Amino acid sequence: MDHQSDTFPKLLTDNAQRFATRVAMREKDYGIWQSWTWAQMRDEIVALANGLAALGFQRGDKLAIVGSNRPRLYWGICAAQCLGGIPVPVYQDSVADEMQYVLEHAEAKFVIAEDQEQVDKMLEIQERCPNMQHIIYDDPRGMRSYQHDHLHDFAEVQTLGREFAKQHPEYVNQEMAQGKGSDISIFLYTSGTTGKPKGVVMTYDNIIMTARNSVNFDKLSQNEEVLSYLPMAWVGDHIFSYGQAYVAGFCINCPESESTISTDLREIGPTYYFAPPRVFENILTTVTIRMHDAGKLKQRMYNYFMEVARKTGVKLLNGEAVSAADKLMYSLGNLLVYAPLKNTMGFSRIRLAYTAGEAIGPEIFDFFRSLGINIKQLYGQTEAAVFITMQPDGQIFADTVGVPAPGVDVKIAENGEVLYRGPGVFHSYYKNEQSTRETKNEEGWVFTGDAGYFAENGHLKIIDRIKDVGRFNDGSMFAPKYIENKLKFFPHIKEAVAFGHEKDYCTAFINIDLEAVGNWAERNNVPYASYQELAGNPQVYQMMLKSIEEVNRSLAGDKLLSNSQIHRFLILHKELDPDDGELTRTRKVRRRIIAEKYGVLIDALYNGSKACFIRTEVTFEDGRKGAIEANLNIADVPTFASTVKEAA
């Protein structure tokens, strides 16, 4: 496009002319959706930028943004950029100490905080952050009795700015004109689940070119409505609610509070929506539970038409041919079931929904797609400004994450690691030369740390973290998480642990889902007194066997992983538990600890025995320790010959 709009402040100026009277932003406040047009928003931002300048904000200074999705905090980002400064959004739910690390590391000189809670955190860490000079707050509630030497009300800073503008009418414009695409636009800190957070330095080119490419890819226009509810510090929100919004000129809606998101979603009816798989999963669960409570007639109607949708909906969405009779049934279903259902979910107007971050269960994926909701997957990283691969319309598969995003090259390294390069590739890690060099090589390829491969249809398939990927004795690839995810898609399997590294074949531990299996037992008159007894029940073993057989059948069709079929398994007598150190607090399997603790069982899986005795120590909820003893059965599972033809 034209060389002029290579920074966000310049895009803002453009949009304020092109879309002067179009709504750029809404916030629900006092029960009403308050709105700002692009022209109004420009005035607000310029006033703030002038105010910041009056307080001494200079080119290269950092402005930390601390709070949830509020229009004024988004304005803060652009105001800093107007002056050639660098905004640093921070995860608002971090405790003061975590914030201190980021603010100190980024050398933030100014802070815009949402409310008293965040201001208190800032005051707590102020002494340890020598660079921090001014704190500006959005919500004045409870702030009256604070010392106001370095503390400013947002509106007052804008008033100050309007005064400043009278004396220096051209100042902000000149600063804005100085900005160029290769300048640093923002620091996005990683959440730091492993070690200290890293500050990912992004240029305007990174964000704007990526946003422009993805806007074209999905044909987003100025008519989109987006609900901004994900943390502002997360790269996804920065792209969806800022980058793409400025490039396409669409409208951002800020919810009233965290607890009203679902109501606000329904009121706004976004056309473009992002959520992690967990959110879609929760929606489906809620719908299912509420349907169980509904009247007989409604239940039958729902079940009947959902069956119709499963048959026809996905095809319609993919643009495949559908018979006239099926089409008629589908539109009847739409009238009676789908449309009202979408309305309660807030998806009446949805045109495009994305999910990413984790594997999504195929039945969840299909549920939404069969209702006509175009939900797609993408694969991304902070370091890539989100997009590495995306699914094009009409080519949607639950188990792959799509083709390389426009302008992005993806290749698979010798060891199976996914590498990419493209316009969105980050500038560097702030003040961390070594990490930058470890992650990005001289040719610009970035190491994702994920293992994956391209399926035959050219779509990328992510299987595991590269450090968890092992090899069978015959040298073929073993990706435990991929297998475990496949198992966990069955509702009656809560957790699974796969083994196979440096072994001849793959085996697994299974944890049953007490709720789902207990429910099944109740309906089928299977008596049980404890988790352990239910887990050891032969009928439950049969049920698991069937599921695993299904997994094996699907693995047989996979060109790289057909060796990963599960030969033997056992059902654990206790649930894997973070209290016993077997899972992390975020419920990820800790392989090393499990291998130590259940070594006997793993041996038994490989020495052909039919059963194995184990005594495990457990920690009860009140902290006492006890032991459980059990004699576990080991079952063999049929495996299948690989159905993939060797490429000639």
Added chain:
Amino acid sequence: MAESTQDGRKIGGTLLEVKNISLSFGGVKALTDISFDIKEGEIRAIIGPNGAGKSSMLNVISGFYHPQQGEVWFRGQKRGSMRPYEVARQGIARTFQNIALFKGMSTLDNLMTGRITQMHTNLFWQAIWKGPAEREEIAHRERVEHIIDFLGIQAIRKTPVGRLPYGLQKRVELGRALAAEAKLLLLDEPMAGMNLEEKEDMCRFILDVNDEFGTTIALIEHDMGVVMDLSDRVVVLDYGRKLADGTPAEVRSDPEVIKAYLGGAHA
């Protein structure tokens, strides 16, 4: 004469004074010769063991009960025998020990009922609604929305109150009292039956109401920790008589109070 507390709040002259109140039901003497005052801007607690006459005292102030003897002075004027709604109109609002909300109505509607004393259009205009009544309702709705924002109850705006958990119902009731824009807020056991977290929230709200709106608050509470932390002055009742009156520290060290609460020391 205005004085300032440590945290910078202003405490002004006497807002309400009760003089020599005596109240009896048949032969039962609920209150005997009680006198105390409530100053503008303060948080005043009324404490005492069960049956001490705390709620009776509050009912006298809010006009529910009419004492046989004694006088109630509000904003420098002696108050004659009044009906509760007249008291409400004067600027006294209250909450109840056992929540008295309209269970079938939404939070928003419940709060709007708090504005009734401030509505001026007559039945005719209300029936037509378009015009003055509509404008008035919008103005009142705005006030109510500020209270919803203040109490952080946006998510339950449209939820019928009967479906809310107890702690939230208490908060809605406080909201309704706030909606009346009272000079004096009477809270009858605002934390009864709450868990620790709900209590902390409620304490925060009471302090914030006092701080932000400068509302004078009189409250009855059993949780001594709460009373000692919140209030500026405490009056202690026992068997319908006044036992002590003063700052939390003074009251705590008063031998009579210790005796009433913990039992006398036997030699």
